[in-house]
Amino acid sequence: MKRQSAYIYGFILFHCRFTCSFTTTYSDQRLPVRFIRTFAFASSAGDEFHHRLHQEQTTIIDLLRKYGYDRRVVTLQSNDLPLVAELYENGESNLVSLEEFIANEKDDAAEPKVLIRFMSEQDGKDRKVVSFNDITTIWNEHRTTDLNLLSLDKIQQQLRTIRASRIERAFDRLYSTRVGTSRSSSKGINKKQVSLIAQQHFSHDGNAVARVELLLRQVIKAGVGSSRLVASDTVQSLIYKTSQTRQQSDLERAVASYLISQDAADGGRFKRFPCMVVKADANGEVVYSLTVINGGWLVTDQSVRASSEGRQFAERSQDMNEAATTTMADERIIRRLECLALGESFSTEELQVDVRDTLKALGLPVTRKGASEALVRIGRWTGNEDLSKLAPWSTEVLQAASWFVQWKKNHTKAVALKEGRTDLTQFPTICIDAKRAAFRDDAIGIRPRAATCRRVIPEASKWEMLVHVIDTSSIYGQHTEENGPLTCLKHAAASRVLSRYDLPQPLHLMPPRVLRALSFSAESNFHCCVTLWVYIDERNGKIIDAGLERTLVGTPNLKSFDEATSIMDELSLPSSDLRSVLLVLERNLSMWSERHLEHSDVARKREAKLVAREQEYKDDSWDEVGACTGSFQRSRGHRLVDSALDLHGIVLYNMLRQSNAPIPMTVGAEVTRGGRMATAPLRRFVDGMAQRQALAALCHHGRRLTLSECRKAGKLANDARNTFTRIRARKRI
Numbered sequence: 001m002k003r004q005s006a007y008i009y010g011f012i013l014f015h016c017r018f019t020c021s022f023t024t025t026y027s028d029q030r031l032p033v034r035f036i037r038t039f040a041f042a043s044s045a046g047d048e049f050h051h052r053l054h055q056e057q058t059t060i061i062d063l064l065r066k067y068g069y070d071r072r073v074v075t076l077q078s079n080d081l082p083l084v085a086e087l088y089e090n091g092e093s094n095l096v097s098l099e100e101f102i103a104n105e106k107d108d109a110a111e112p113k114v115l116i117r118f119m120s121e122q123d124g125k126d127r128k129v130v131s132f133n134d135i136t137t138i139w140n141e142h143r144t145t146d147l148n149l150l151s152l153d154k155i156q157q158q159l160r161t162i163r164a165s166r167i168e169r170a171f172d173r174l175y176s177t178r179v180g181t182s183r184s185s186s187k188g189i190n191k192k193q194v195s196l197i198a199q200q201h202f203s204h205d206g207n208a209v210a211r212v213e214l215l216l217r218q219v220i221k222a223g224v225g226s227s228r229l230v231a232s233d234t235v236q237s238l239i240y241k242t243s244q245t246r247q248q249s250d251l252e253r254a255v256a257s258y259l260i261s262q263d264a265a266d267g268g269r270f271k272r273f274p275c276m277v278v279k280a281d282a283n284g285e286v287v288y289s290l291t292v293i294n295g296g297w298l299v300t301d302q303s304v305r306a307s308s309e310g311r312q313f314a315e316r317s318q319d320m321n322e323a324a325t326t327t328m329a330d331e332r333i334i335r336r337l338e339c340l341a342l343g344e345s346f347s348t349e350e351l352q353v354d355v356r357d358t359l360k361a362l363g364l365p366v367t368r369k370g371a372s373e374a375l376v377r378i379g380r381w382t383g384n385e386d387l388s389k390l391a392p393w394s395t396e397v398l399q400a401a402s403w404f405v406q407w408k409k410n411h412t413k414a415v416a417l418k419e420g421r422t423d424l425t426q427f428p429t430i431c432i433d434a435k436r437a438a439f440r441d442d443a444i445g446i447r448p449r450a451a452t453c454r455r456v457i458p459e460a461s462k463w464e465m466l467v468h469v470i471d472t473s474s475i476y477g478q479h480t481e482e483n484g485p486l487t488c489l490k491h492a493a494a495s496r497v498l499s500r501y502d503l504p505q506p507l508h509l510m511p512p513r514v515l516r517a518l519s520f521s522a523e524s525n526f527h528c529c530v531t532l533w534v535y536i537d538e539r540n541g542k543i544i545d546a547g548l549e550r551t552l553v554g555t556p557n558l559k560s561f562d563e564a565t566s567i568m569d570e571l572s573l574p575s576s577d578l579r580s581v582l583l584v585l586e587r588n589l590s591m592w593s594e595r596h597l598e599h600s601d602v603a604r605k606r607e608a609k610l611v612a613r614e615q616e617y618k619d620d621s622w623d624e625v626g627a628c629t630g631s632f633q634r635s636r637g638h639r640l641v642d643s644a645l646d647l648h649g650i651v652l653y654n655m656l657r658q659s660n661a662p663i664p665m666t667v668g669a670e671v672t673r674g675g676r677m678a679t680a681p682l683r684r685f686v687d688g689m690a691q692r693q694a695l696a697a698l699c700h701h702g703r704r705l706t707l708s709e710c711r712k713a714g715k716l717a718n719d720a721r722n723t724f725t726r727i728r729a730r731k732r733i
Contacts (some may be wrong), residue, residue, distance in 0.1 A: 003432075003526070014034065017642040023658065028124045037500075043455055047495040058446055059201050059202075059469065060212060060215070060279070061073065061278065061686050062218075062277065063201065064219065064278075066235070067189050068225050069219045069220070069224065069225075069226070069293075070294075071225050071226045072226050072293055072294040072296070073220075073278065073291065073292075073293055073294075074289045074291070074292060074293075074294050075289055075290070075291045076101075076138070076289060076292065077289045078100075078101055078286075078287060078288055078289065080578070081098055081099060081100060082097045082098055082099050082117070083097070083098045083138055083139060084096075084098075084138075084139040084150075084250075085097070085098050085116070085135050085136075085138045085139060086135070086136040086138075086232065086257050086261075087116060087130065087134055087135060087136070088134055088135075088136050088148040088261075088272055088274070088630075089130070089134055091265070093136065093258070094118070095150050095196040095213065095254055095263035096116040096117060096118055096258065097116060097117040098114050098115075098116060098135075098138065099115045099116060099117050100114070100720050101113075101114055101115075101287035101290060102114060102115055102129055102287070103282050103285045103286070108529075108696055110175065111131070111132065111277045111280070112132075112277070112282065112287050112290065112731030113130060113131055113321075113424055114129070114130060114131075114135070114279060115127060115128070115129050115130055115133060116129075116130055120280070125503040130544060132274070132275045132276070132277050132292065133274050133275070134274070134296075135274065135275045135295065136272055136273075136274060136275070136295050136296065137231045137232060137257075137275070137295055137296050138275065138292070138294055138460075139233075139253070147425070150251060150254040152258075154251060154254070154267045154421060155254050155255050155258050156422060157250070158251055158252070158254075158255050159258075159259075162255075163238065163703070165186060165241065167239065167259060169195065169237075170235065170238040170239050170243075171259075171260075171263060171269065172571045173238065174234065174235065175269040175270075178227065178228055178230060179228075179269075179300075179301075179302060179305075185666065189216070189220060189630055190220065191217065194213050194216045194217055195213060197212075197216065198212040198213045198216065214277060217277070217680040218273075218276060219276075219293060220271070221298060222273060222298060228298055228299050228427065229295075229297070229298055229299075230260070230270070230296055230297050230299070231294070231295075231296035231297065232253050232254075232256040232257035232260060232296075233253055233256070235257075235259060235260050236249075236252050236253045236255075236256040239252070239255075239259075240252045249549075251491040260297050264297060268300060268304065268305035268306075268307070268308030268309050268312070269299060269300060270299060270300065271298050271300055272295070272297060272298070273295045273296050273297060273298040274295045275292050275294060276292060276293045276295070277290060277291075278291045278292060279291035294714045299380060306353040306354040306357075307353045307354065307357050308359065309333065309360075310333065310353065310354035310355065310356065310358040311330070311349035311357050311361050313330055313333050313354070313358050313361075314357075314358050314361030314362045315361070317561075329354075329666065331495055332354070332719065333355060333358055334378075334380055334495070335496070335720065336355045336616075337352065337358070337371045337375055338371075338375065338380075338381075338392060338507055339373035339379075339500070339503060339507065340355060340368060340371040341368055341375055341392070342368075342392070342503045342504060342505045342506075342507055343368060343503055343504030343505060345676050358374065359371065359374060360612065362374055362377070372727055379394050379395075380392075380393075380394055381393065381394070381657045382394060382398060384396050385685050388715045391511075392507065393492065393511050394492075397488055397489065397492045397511060398511060399483070400486070400492075401490040401491050401510070401511040401513045401514045402483035402513070403485040404475075404485060404486070404489060404513075404514050404517065405513050405514070405517050406519075407485075411524070411528075413526045413552065416526065416528055416552050417552060419550070420550065420683070421528065421549075421550045421551055421552045422531070422549045422550065422551045422552070423551075423552050424445070424466070424551045424552060424554070425525075425526060425532065425552060425554035425574075426554070427445055427446070427447050427466070427553075427554075428446070428557070428577065428578070428581050429443050429444075429445045429468060429553045429554060429555075429556040430443060430444055430445060430556060430557045430559060430564075430578070430581065430582065430585075431444075431520045431557065431558050431559065432559050432560070432561060432564045432640065432641050433560070433561075434560065434561065435561075435690045438506075438512070438516075438519075439512075439515040439516065439519040439682050439683075440519050440520040440521075440556075440558070441469060441518075441519055441520070441679075441680055441682040442467070442468065442641075442645065442679055442680070443467075443468040443529075443553070443556050443685070444463065444465070444466060444467055444468070444472070444585055444640075444644045445465060445466040445468065445553070445585075446463045446466075446584055446585060446640070447466055447533065448462060448463065449461070449462055449463060449464050449465070449535060450462065452464065452533075454545065457537075457544065458545060459539070460535075460537040460538060460539065461535065461536060461538045461588065463584055463588065464534065464535050464536045465531045465535075465536060465585065465644070465647070466532070466533050467520070467531065467532045467534075467644050467645070467647065467648040468528065468529040468530075468531050468553055469529060469530050469531075469532075469648070469679060469681065469691065470518050470519060470520065470528070470530075470681060470682060471528040471529050471530050471550065471691075472518060472681040472682070472688045472691060473530075473691065473692055473701065473702065474486065474528075475489050475490050475493070475510075475514075475693055475697055475704050476490060476493075476681070476689055476691065476692045477695075477701075478692075478703045481676070487728040489510055489514060492510060492511075493509050493510050493685045493688065494685055494716060496508075496510075497509075497511055497684075497685045497686075497716050497717055497719075497720035498683060498684045498685065498687045498717065498720050499682075499684075500681040505581065508683070509682065509683055509685065510682075515682050518682060519682060520556050520558070521676035522556070522558055523555060523557060524551070524555065525555050526552050526554060526555075527552070527553050527554075527556070528550075529550075529551045529552070529553050530548065530549075530550060530551070530694065530695060531545055531548070531549050531550075531553070532546065532547075532548055532550075532563045532647075532648050532651060533546065533549065534647060534651055535545045535593075536589075536591065536592050537591075538587065538588055538591060539591075540591070541590075541592040541593070541594055541596075542595060546651050547650070548655065548695075548698040548699055550695065559637075561633065561637035561641070562635065562637065563637075564582060564636070564640065565635040565637040565638075567579050567582060568582050568583060568586065568636050568637070568640075569636065582640070585640060585644070586636065586640050587644065588638075589640060589644055589647065590643065592643070592647060592650070593646070596646070596650070602673060602674050603646075603671065603674065605674070606674040610634065614634050626730075639677060645676050646676065648676070648677075648678070648679055649671045649677040649678070649679060650671055652677055652678060652694055653671040653672075653677055655694075655698055656693065656694060656697055656698070659698060660706075661693055661704055662693070662705065662706070662710040662711075662715050663677070663690060664689040664690045664693060664705065664709075664710040664711075664713035664717075665677065665686065665690070665714050666714055666717040666718055667714065667718050677692040678690040678694055683716065685713065685716060686713050686717040689705065689713040690711070690713075691703065693705045693710065701713040
């Protein structure tokens, strides 16, 4: 008997395990899926049952359209076939051709199936009937490409032409953009509303209510407008720019399909979202058309991803070494393990999911000792069998540190002068820092303008202000790429990104032996520096002239903030020459700071915050003799150093902009937003890279960094900051 019927069917989302480590930014882009407005076909006369089903189907499509879930609704006509599709079977994803829609002869209420053709024979046959639940994504354009051209061998051959870093960045951008989108909005619906909507529209048929509920519960997971759903063509557009031929485009999309399926299997960012049949138009055994929600890959929640990354990290840990640990997720887990191993406190009820799952997968306790042992196992830390002596560095890094210390000892003053440095050892150098500072990397001083043979304006000033920063180009410079120990130290700094002093034990950017050999010390009679000189008009604080030099400075006067303040206040008996230098510096820098406050909204806002914070501590932070004992202070010594470092950042930033050189910076800490630049290369990796760029652009020392290299350095800094200051995925244990 001939029949004309319609089917409403929803499928339970296929659950797959996943672990991955890719973390990015990607602008939302509509999927290029053909959308065809679908309306119910006229039913046979007198057939009320089929007529009612057609009305229900129309309502389902209207509901999807009303609430914004129709973006990936497509109608497939039988004469559109064959179409290329992505089949998921036995845990693997393959490209197949959809050849024919097959009606279910035994059960009128069951969904139609589809006859597929494989690229090559599998299990002795090249055709097979499968459910639409096995289809991940249907390529929406009519394809006549020979599937043999999209074989696995062709895909793997094409993969060899793509850099792994390019693939990683593409997936990071895709995930970071989609994971932030909500499953529901003011236009969409939530889980609580599903039953109410289904009852409201299909109360006359209990079976229809159940089917509609199942369908809606699946589509809301993809978000309004399928904002949380991606497909292979989206990945293709991120990895490839343009395709010269359609055949090449097909191969590129096949590569993208392979990559995202592998990411779902091995990573933790995406999980499969299968196709779902919404409506079928059939007559007897002939299916004329199908209306489906085209599937793809759904972004996972960050807590789920973190757990997957932790397990995957543990699986790879046996073969991991300093060079192999390259993914951002691996580095994030290592940073958190290091913080835990060095005594970071955490709630007894909460702990980072990735760290917890990593330690459990390794069979280690979720404790400081367990984290230490995990770091020793993967080779990131060095320790003996009983873990009584630990060094938060690999053996390779420690050997490179020993080599560097010996190299610094052999680097004499005569050798340094032959490098073309300006000798400033005859001028005073003052290093002001906290009393307990272990490694000092900046200092200040003055130089007579006449000593430089540059034009002097007597009524303006006779002094140049000098801001010295320790020269780290021996580690961050271009030549280190060909030197084993220096390259090792550079990679170590890039992996840690910044120093942390808020732990029970400090976590330094590089081994302390290296930092000690580089920093200002009273034991050394010379130091290699990068010096910014600025000629300031003492009448109005205007900058007349400025420049950057590779210099050699003498033994510095090491003072704490309190000591510098006492010298300027005459509360002690310091050297008169030292006090005179400090007062000249204070006078000129104060004039510049006042002018800067008048012309900069950012500077005024920052000053207002500092004043408010100072007032907050002021009432309870002064002892009986009038000395400040609080953790936040703004003495004359503090203000002097702050003004000098602000001057350094702003002037250097403007000079680099004028030279059209890109600048490595951390998002949110730019100079234009009150941040500093290249002032702490012993504590921040991005500052070392910024100093390298300044030397290349302004002193013609080494190769300039490209825009992509600057962005990479900034991204490393951003990721490290987010790891330490914002734990996104936390879970009760």
